[in-house]
Amino acid sequence: MSERLATNCDPRIAKALEQALDAGETGVQIAACLDGELIVDAWAGETGNGREVDGDTLFPVFSVTKAVAASTVHLYAQRGLLDLDRPVAEVWPGYAAHGKDGITFDHVLSHRSGAPTIGADTTLAELCDWDTMTARVADQTPVAEPGTQNAYSPFAFGWVLGEAVRRVDPQRRPFPDIVREEVLLPLGMDDFFLGLPDDQRPRVATLVGDSAPSSDDPLLQAASPGHLPFAPSMFNLPQVQRAGLPSAGGIATARATARLFAAYAASGRDGGEAFFTADTLRRCRTPRPADADRTYGFVMPVGHGGLWHFAPGVSDTSPGGALAEGVLSHTGAGGTVAWAEPALGLSVAVLHNRMFFGPQPVAPFGAIGDAVHAVAADRS
Numbered sequence: 001m002s003e004r005l006a007t008n009c010d011p012r013i014a015k016a017l018e019q020a021l022d023a024g025e026t027g028v029q030i031a032a033c034l035d036g037e038l039i040v041d042a043w044a045g046e047t048g049n050g051r052e053v054d055g056d057t058l059f060p061v062f063s064v065t066k067a068v069a070a071s072t073v074h075l076y077a078q079r080g081l082l083d084l085d086r087p088v089a090e091v092w093p094g095y096a097a098h099g100k101d102g103i104t105f106d107h108v109l110s111h112r113s114g115a116p117t118i119g120a121d122t123t124l125a126e127l128c129d130w131d132t133m134t135a136r137v138a139d140q141t142p143v144a145e146p147g148t149q150n151a152y153s154p155f156a157f158g159w160v161l162g163e164a165v166r167r168v169d170p171q172r173r174p175f176p177d178i179v180r181e182e183v184l185l186p187l188g189m190d191d192f193f194l195g196l197p198d199d200q201r202p203r204v205a206t207l208v209g210d211s212a213p214s215s216d217d218p219l220l221q222a223a224s225p226g227h228l229p230f231a232p233s234m235f236n237l238p239q240v241q242r243a244g245l246p247s248a249g250g251i252a253t254a255r256a257t258a259r260l261f262a263a264y265a266a267s268g269r270d271g272g273e274a275f276f277t278a279d280t281l282r283r284c285r286t287p288r289p290a291d292a293d294r295t296y297g298f299v300m301p302v303g304h305g306g307l308w309h310f311a312p313g314v315s316d317t318s319p320g321g322a323l324a325e326g327v328l329s330h331t332g333a334g335g336t337v338a339w340a341e342p343a344l345g346l347s348v349a350v351l352h353n354r355m356f357f358g359p360q361p362v363a364p365f366g367a368i369g370d371a372v373h374a375v376a377a378d379r380s
Contacts, residue, residue, distance in 0.1 A: 158246025
């Protein structure tokens with residue numbers, strides 16, 4: 001086994017990790033659960049700050065954080081504290097400003113609210129302050145009627161959902177505390193942080209690589225300002241990691257991330273008590289219209305529950321390199337991905353610290369899904 005691999009693991013997983021490193025990855029973690037049991041726990045490469053990756057290395061997960069925010073909303077809906085088909089403004093009256101009174105939680109979860117923006121002039125200091133950002137989000141003017149257009153919300157998504165949850169929470173806790181106490185700890189996700197404690201910073205891998213492509217499109221600039229890039233230059237900053245941006249600020253291990261998606265995988269299996277109900281799973285599996293997304297200009301296979309319906313770039317045998325049949329997932333900027341396959345009871349997380357965007361000469365994670373499936377088949 002190559003000295004670049006920092007763990008002993010199944011040879012098929014080792015080969016997939018080798019492919020990732022050969023394709024330019026710096027450090028990678030893979031974890032997979034089958035019916036809740038951890039069956040893959042592997043890593044390779046370097047953290048970017050002079051250490052080898054290990055199983056406890058933390059990685060920024062970017063928009064995989066949206067799956068955590070959405071999961072918290074689903075949990076509160078299951079408890080009868082929220083009605084996802086009712087307007088957000090019913091629990092957060094200030095959100096109704098400028099004609100947003102008809103936007104429902106379902107509109108927000110499916111990125112069809114028509115109000116995906118935070119404002120092109122948002123500063124870094126503002127981005128890291130909860131009260132400032134919820135006020136900004138409430139003051140945004142829609143760009144479309146709710147439910148009429150797909151328009152992905154890179155940042156605002158988390159503050160809309162998080163502030164609504166905070167307002168109906170019986171203890172009125174801060175959203176990161178709600179997430180940790182009601183979702184992360186019950187699911188065994190101790191090593192998923194929304195708001196990184198300072199004493200955990202030494203565990204965090206340093207991001208390297210590319211920035212998200214820039215654009216002068218006014219809507220994209222208002223939704224995801226170019227001076228606040230999805231890039232190492234911003235997401236390596238201590239204040240950003242500390243802030244716990246509710247759409248993109250999660251920092252975690254692959255083990256912890258896979259456990260969130262294991263809860264969705266378990267909901268599709270017979271028997272046992274599920275964290276998410278059949279109604280929640282049904283909503284998550286319902287696709288939004290397949291029109292091109294107005295924010296980014298291409299089709300994004302998002303469901304009504306806030307999760308995606310494919311896992312891109314993680315197969316060498318599936319069409320286009322994406323797993324799609326029965327998949328519930330979320331991607332993160334720069335190539336991070338995690339997914340559930342409820343029919344198999346399988347969940348997987350692939351975390352890394354080399355950010356890339358667009359097609360790669362060699363798909364760095366192409367062999368991972370195939371290798372995990374092979375390991376899972378042996379265990380079934």
